[in-house]
Amino acid sequence: MSDSHAVAVAEHGAHEHPAHLRHHFVSLEQQDETASFGMWLFLLTEIMFFGGLFTAYLIYRNWYYPAFVSASHTLSITLGAINTLVLITSSFTMAMGVWCAETKKQKGLIWSLIATIVLGFAFLGIKTVEYKEKFEKHHVPGSSFSIQSFVHPVAEDGKAADKALPADTAARTEVYFSLYFAMTGMHAVHMIVGIGLLLMMLVQAIRGAYSHGNIAFVENFGLYWHFVDLVWIFLFPLLYLISRH
């Protein structure tokens, strides 16, 4: 630390600075950058965490290709696409929230946060509909799992039935559904944590906590929310789309 800095700290009280500038930082810029640097380090560990799941998915898809193709055909592209739309829109509303916070627009921030919360719940709601269908069709891994729909496929909703799978191949679909629930489940857990933090921020925003320039929390939460969107950007094509044609 330079001497001049030490002097500057010793002279505290003689000069003005925002109340939220901590004493161990030279400037607000340094304080903000330190905070988002820490946030990014956390997000990198998250990338490694989801990266492990993606790697497992790619390897098993390679091994049990026919089973993974048939199993992925049971997912609804329509619901998946709507959820992608919902999540990308929520990323946009959160980005607008960050902009409102940066430009000290309290009302704009409050409404951006509300929109993001509503879209977050919409995503989880649609996910619940999809999970419910998995339970009904006995596609949830575990004791209730059944390969019936793959060994004796039936046509439904005007769609032609998939080709029947031999029993040993059909049994591998359970691996697909294990990975499906692990990946979308961990993603949903991140959404739930995110919505909790959003509700917290909403209360703070209404109290005016972000109206004086202390918005590092909003900015770094924005990074987290966009990361969750980022994971879904990969989950959607890998789980729903690539085996479709």
Added chain:
Amino acid sequence: MSENHAEAHEGEHFHEAHIVSPKVYFVIFMALLVGTALTIGASYVDMGPWNPVIAIAIAVTKATLVVLYFMHIKYSSKLMKLTVGAGVFTFLILVGMCLSDYISRAWGQW
């Protein structure tokens, strides 16, 4: 602000905060929607082994837009750019090394 404090800033160039405008956010939002439509459309065309390649290429493009603009990395300091780059590089090692190991041995014993 005292003179001494101003001196402390000299030689230490911290990154000035850059406020990304709503216009940029909106353009990126639209680009992400177009990317989503493209990836859904591409999934219905049978391109053999190219289907996953196209899907992942579109996803990587979308992810890059999110990181650069929504997550402000385009406007961030070199430290942040290097940090994110190092993370992506390590992630590629994780995926690449694992896949090369599994794919290059035990043929037909699955």
